[in-house]
Amino acid sequence: MERRDFIKIAGGTFLAGSACAYAFRFLTASNIDGLIVENLTTGRKYGMVIDLTKCIPGCTACVEACHNENNVIHSGDKRWDIHWLRKVTIENKLSPEVGKKEVLLLCNHCDKPPCAQVCPVQATYKRHDGIVIVDHHRCIGCRYCVIACPYNARMFNFKSEEEWHNKDHPKRSHGVAEACTLCAHRLDKDQPPACVEACRNVGTGAIVVGDLNDPRSEISKLVESRAVKRLKEDLGTDPKVHYIGL
Amino acid sequence: MFDLNKIKEKAYLIAALAAVVVILIPIGYSIVTNLFAGPPQPRPFLEMPDEKYKECVRETEFMRQHHWELLRTIREEVVRYGKRTDININKCRECHVSREGFCNRCHNSVNLYPDCFGCHYYPEPSEMAEKMRKSGDKAILFGQSIERLPDLSGE
Structure with missing residues (x-):
């Protein structure tokens, strides 16, 4: 092949390719108007404060409310049951005078979430308001996030839920990993999460959810005025669930 | 002993035959399946929503x-x-009451089974009719009698 021919063919191929690429945009373009995703920067950063000094021992109102709101599997069979919010009893054997303590454990909605970093399909991600959430439509069930989470907050659905408690909310499907969503569907409508509401109804008000970036919000005042602790802060995940009296 | 040219010829022949077979199989398959397909299916009729909407x-x-x-x-x-x-999907079901008559009939006829309703709630027609009966809101049911709805699934 001569140099001239080579340049001709190469140039022709390049032009045809770019024309195809240009046409492809129109072929695949979505003709849905008015639904363009705007760059949402509300500047919010949701966080949670759990006041363990107020929390009543043995009370599981928040856990039940969470399970009913989000249709979380809780049939009583330990093999399949998953927990978005769970209560564990901790005990310091070196200093027994402290006594036993009940601690609520849930997804910490880290600012640098390890689960989102390991997700191979970007199903787990951090929303613009700081909530770490799973897109069940994308999740392939590889369970990397379950392993990566240092708080054991992630659970895998081995079974889909049979009972449908809250029919306005999707059912949990099997084969996807899940964790607390901080009731994002309720926060988007400016309603408090189910656990917060249940805790208020009990009369305790130990759980507070709010905007950490807003200095006038209840949660920011609590974080500033009280001695708060976070779990495994040394890992650098920057969790947003704060504990009082841990 | 071995005639290289003959072997080459044979190899070319086999390759050509294989190519023809690979092209012909799908064409033949479609012809045969069309022959035995029977009359074309009628276009699915979808339930219309109520006049109110x-x-x-x-x-x-x-x-x-x-x-x-x-x-x-x-x-x-x-x-x-x-x-x-x-x-949202909840808004759809306000007007299109019956999933059986609205979503499934068309999807089934084109062999398409999206798994939306494994997780999202879209009531069965009988369930919806029961709900309507309780609330007494008959306007949503396309101005027809409620008893007709459960029959939709029986087609």
Whole structure:
């Protein structure tokens, strides 16, 4: 092949390719108007404060409310049951005078979430308001996030839920990993999460959810005025669930 | 002993035959299946919503072609950006009461089984009729008697 021919063919191929690429945009373009995703920067950063000094021992109102709101599997069979919010009893054997303590454990909605970093399909991600959430439509069930989470907050659905408690909310499907969503569907409508509401109804008000970036919000005042602790802060995940009296 | 040219000829012949077979199999398959397919299926008839609801969220022609695209866009916005509008799958069921008569009939006829309703709630017609009977709101049921709805699934 001569140099001239080579340049001709190469140039022709390049032009045809770019024309195809240009046409492809129109072929695949979505003709849905008015639904363009705007760059949402509300500047919010949701966080949670759990006041363990107020929390009543043995009370599981928040856990039940969470399970009913989000249709979380809780049939009583330990093999399949998953927990978005769970209560564990901790005990310091070196200093027994402290006594036993009940601690609520849930997804910490880290600012640098390890689960989102390991997700191979970007199903787990951090929303613009700081909530770490799973897109069940994308999740392939590889369970990397379950392993990566240092708080054991992630659970895998081995079974889909049979009972449908809250029919306005999707059912949990099997084969996807899940964790607390901080009731994002309720926060988007400016309603408090189910656990917060249940805790208020009990009369305790130990759980507070709010905007950490807003200095006038209840949660920011609590974080500033009280001695708060976070779990495994040394890992650098920057969790947003704060504990009082841990 | 071995004639290289003959072997080459044979190899070319086999390759040509294989190519022809590979091209002919799908054509033959489609011809044969069409021969035994029987009469074409009638176009599915979808249940219309009540007169009260004259407008869908988009034009009918658009919804017919691109409803899945619209739903996918909405899904992306809600799940990934938290931008909730009043257009959602719950809104569909306000007018299109019966999933059997509205979604499934068309999807089944084109052999399409989206798994939306494994997780999202869209009541069965009998369940919806029961709900309507309790609340006494008959207007939603296309101005028809409630007892007709459960029969839709029996086709």
